[in-house]
Amino acid sequence: MATRDRRPQRRNQVLSREQIIDAAIGLLDSGGEGALTVRALSERLATGSGAIYYHVGNRDQLLDTATETVITSALETESSQAVATPEEEIRRVALALFDAIAEHHQWLATRLTLQIVRNPAGPVTVEIFERIGRQVGALGVPRASWFDATSTLVHYILGAVSQNARMDGDTSGIQPDMDREEFFDATSTAWQELDPENYPFMHAIVGQTKQHDDRDQFLTGIAIVLAGLTHLR
Amino acid sequence: MATRDRRPQRRNQVLSREQIIDAAIGLLDSGGEGALTVRALSERLATGSGAIYYHVGNRDQLLDTATETVITSALETESSQAVATPEEEIRRVALALFDAIAEHHQWLATRLTLQIVRNPAGPVTVEIFERIGRQVGALGVPRASWFDATSTLVHYILGAVSQNARMDGDTSGIQPDMDREEFFDATSTAWQELDPENYPFMHAIVGQTKQHDDRDQFLTGIAIVLAGLTHLR
DNA sequence: CACCAAGTTGGTACGACGCTCCAAAGCGTG
DNA sequence: CACGCTTTGGAGCGTCGTACCAACTTGGTG
Numbered sequence: 001m002a003t004r005d006r007r008p009q010r011r012n013q014v015l016s017r018e019q020i021i022d023a024a025i026g027l028l029d030s031g032g033e034g035a036l037t038v039r040a041l042s043e044r045l046a047t048g049s050g051a052i053y054y055h056v057g058n059r060d061q062l063l064d065t066a067t068e069t070v071i072t073s074a075l076e077t078e079s080s081q082a083v084a085t086p087e088e089e090i091r092r093v094a095l096a097l098f099d100a101i102a103e104h105h106q107w108l109a110t111r112l113t114l115q116i117v118r119n120p121a122g123p124v125t126v127e128i129f130e131r132i133g134r135q136v137g138a139l140g141v142p143r144a145s146w147f148d149a150t151s152t153l154v155h156y157i158l159g160a161v162s163q164n165a166r167m168d169g170d171t172s173g174i175q176p177d178m179d180r181e182e183f184f185d186a187t188s189t190a191w192q193e194l195d196p197e198n199y200p201f202m203h204a205i206v207g208q209t210k211q212h213d214d215r216d217q218f219l220t221g222i223a224i225v226l227a228g229l230t231h232l233r
Numbered sequence: 234m235a236t237r238d239r240r241p242q243r244r245n246q247v248l249s250r251e252q253i254i255d256a257a258i259g260l261l262d263s264g265g266e267g268a269l270t271v272r273a274l275s276e277r278l279a280t281g282s283g284a285i286y287y288h289v290g291n292r293d294q295l296l297d298t299a300t301e302t303v304i305t306s307a308l309e310t311e312s313s314q315a316v317a318t319p320e321e322e323i324r325r326v327a328l329a330l331f332d333a334i335a336e337h338h339q340w341l342a343t344r345l346t347l348q349i350v351r352n353p354a355g356p357v358t359v360e361i362f363e364r365i366g367r368q369v370g371a372l373g374v375p376r377a378s379w380f381d382a383t384s385t386l387v388h389y390i391l392g393a394v395s396q397n398a399r400m401d402g403d404t405s406g407i408q409p410d411m412d413r414e415e416f417f418d419a420t421s422t423a424w425q426e427l428d429p430e431n432y433p434f435m436h437a438i439v440g441q442t443k444q445h446d447d448r449d450q451f452l453t454g455i456a457i458v459l460a461g462l463t464h465l466r
Numbered sequence: 467c468a469c470c471a472a473g474t475t476g477g478t479a480c481g482a483c484g485c486t487c488c489a490a491a492g493c494g495t496g
Numbered sequence: 497c498a499c500g501c502t503t504t505g506g507a508g509c510g511t512c513g514t515a516c517c518a519a520c521t522t523g524g525t526g
Contacts, residue, residue, distance in 0.1 A: 014492095015504080038484065048505035049485075055503095059484065106350065110343065113395050117339065121423030126435060133434035146434070147441040152389070152454035159392015160385075162346050190354030201366035201379070202359060208380040221385035228461030247521095248475080271513065281476035282514070288474095292513065 015047055017055045024066050025104070033107040036063070064119070067111040071124050074100035075131065086135035087226055093131050094157045094222055098215065101161050109165040113158055128154060141229055149229050156225050164214045184210075248280055250288045257299050258337070266340040269296070297352070300344040304357050307333035308364065319368035320459055326364050327390045327455055331448065334394050342398040346391055361387060374462055382462050389458050397447045417443075 023044050027036045038049045038059065045052070056062040078096035083089075101109045116125045133150040141149045166180070191199075191206045256277050260269045271282050271292065278285070289295040311329035316322075334342045349358045366383040374382045399413070424432075424439045 037482080039482080042505085048507095050487080050506070051504050053485070110347075113346075113392075114343075117396055117398060118400055120420045126424070126427065126432065130432050130434050133438065137434065137437075143437070144441070147438040147445060148450050148453045149457070150434075150438070151450055152393075152457050155393035155396055155454060156385070156389040156458070157392070158396065159346075159390070160388035162395070163349055163388055163391065165350060167351055187353045191359070194359065199359065199363050201363050201370065201383075204370075204376070205366065205380040205383070208377070212380065217381050217384055220381045221388060224382070224385050224461035224465060225389070225458060226461070227464040228457035228459070231460040231464065232457060270511085272511085275476085281478095283477070283516085284475045286514065 015045065015051050015055065019045065020052055020055055021062070021065055021069055024062055025070065028066060028107045029104055032105060033063070033110070036107075063107075063111055064115055064122075067108060067115055068122070068124050070100055070104055070108060071097070071112060072127065075127055086138040089135045089138075090132060090153065090226070091219065091222060093128070093135075094161075094218070095215075097128075097157060098161050098164070098218055101165050102214075106162075106165040106167055109158075109162040113162060116154075116158070132157075136229070139226070139229060141232060145232055149232065152229075153225055156221060160218050160221055164218065248278065248284050248288065252278065253285055253288055253295070254298055254302055257295055258303060261299060261340045262337055265338060266296075266343070269340075296344055297348055297355075300341060300348055301355070301357050303333055303337055303341060304330070304345060305360065308360055319371040322368045323365060323386065323459070324452065324455060326361070326368075327394075327451070328448075330361075330390060331394050331397070331451055334398050335447075339395075339398040339400055342391075342395040346395060349387075349391070365390075369462070372459070372462060374465060378465055382465065385462075386458055389454060393451050393454055397451065 020041065023041055024036055027040055027044065036059070038052055041052055042049050056065065074096045075093065078092050084092075097112075101112070112124070115122060116128075119125065129150060132153050133146060136146055136149045136153065137143070139149075188206055188210055191202045191209075194202050196203050253274065256274055257269055260273055260277065269292070271285055274285055275282050289298065307329045308326065311325050317325075330345075334345070345357070348355060349361075352358065362383060365386050366379060369379055369382045369386065370376070421439055421443055424435045424442075427435050429436050
């Protein structure tokens with residue numbers, strides 16, 4: 001039944017778990033979540049699917065591990081700075097997440113929220129909560145409100161970061177930055193073409209959207225939530 | 234293969250687009266995003282895949298249409314009340330989204346953020362922004378900050394709502410069958426078993442998580458953001 | 467009525483996917 | 497050298513989205 005015909009020419013270097021994860025992140029960044037297939041991974045690493053499944057059990061686990069790797073790395077590089085005010089520290093963590101997701105497209109945003117929902121005891125959730133929560137305590141928020149305050153901050157941060165994430169491009173035709181601008185203009189004109197009687201607010205803000213910076217707006221949102229927290233006392 | 238013998242006994246009632254969408258929502262609610270397959274849909278509707286693709290072009294479009302249907306329905310039923318303060322109106326919209334996603338599991342949360350990111354000119358995005366934005370204006374926020382203020386609110390609402398969404402009955406969880414309560418207890422004990430020196434905050438809040446209500450916490454978060462907005466003046 | 471073009475349906479077929487399984491190949495130890 | 501344990505490459509299975517098509521229904525025209 002099985003034809004034996006093998007001359008596989010084994011690789012000189014052993015396949016490691018880190019190599020698989022790095023290659024997976026590369027695939028995810030280049031083509032979104034749909035680009036991470038075991039077959040593409042096998043080809044890029046010049047191996048078979050069996051070897052991959054031997055090191056990482058699952059496609060889902062691989063996605064989780066990739067997310068964990070990127071997020072913990074982003075949080076580590078940020079924590080090496082000198083101490084500052086609680087507000088500054090919260091801004092640091094938030095911007096680290098913002099930049100990480102801006103760099104790695106939308107698969108990271110989707111997967112991060114998914115991991116927080118499904119695995120609240122995992123290192124990603126715990127690290128983010130702990131990092132933010134300590135500063136909430138230092139802000140002077142009463143102990144009874146620590147959980148609510150921290151949850152609100154985390155909810156805002158992840159919500160903003162998810163909605164600012166760039167889309168995954170499966171289009172391999174034009175420049176990605178060019179698409180970004182065109183997409184933005186198309187949104188503006190579409191908002192302008194709305195019925196002004198039913199959508200007066202959209203008409204009022206369409207001018208502000210054209211010259212806004214996502215990062216600045218994100219920081220403004222953080223400032224708003226922080227201002228609300230001090231009012232909680 | 235050469236000769237076809239057919240007498241397929243056509244259905245007495247015609248297949249409509251609404252039937253397909255309703256059946257799709259049913260499948261999504263019962264088994265998560267993975268349960269919506271064209272084959273399962275065909276079987277439930279007692280038809281073939283061709284008929285489905287004739288009415289809805291794509292699985293992706295079907296998902297988008299399903300989210301749009303659920304969200305606009307949730308926003309409509311909420312708007313029939315009498316007028317109230319801007320804060321109250323914002324709470325209404327937020328709770329309508331919260332309840333809709335709580336009712337329809339996590340597929341709706343994921344798909345809603347996806348739609349806002351990919352299709353900012355679509356009716357879902359526009360409706361949510363317009364509904365919230367008007368109240369932001371009525372709150373007394375200066376016109377130059379309308380866009381930032383509304384974005385902050387929407388980011389928080391969708392972030393909180395996504396992270397509070399119940400998990401789908403999907404495989405990938407560590408434990409396959411775990412009801413809400415067990416999952417919650419497991420999280421609490423996992424947090425308690427963390428190293429107290431490295432994670433003092435998690436230990437401090439683990440007591441609060443045991444007796445907290447998601448809906449109340451969501452409203453607290455809304456109040457915090459609103460308080461921060463009044464501080465913006 | 468017959469006839470026909472457009473609209474609609476049920477089902478088959480194809481390529482790609484995740485994943486299981488297993489023989490073969492490397493590797494350490496005697 | 498031989499022998500177990502680890503690791504690899506790839507074939508095969510079941511399922512998916514969906515393109516495609518022949519058959520059927522419908523509505524209009526003579």
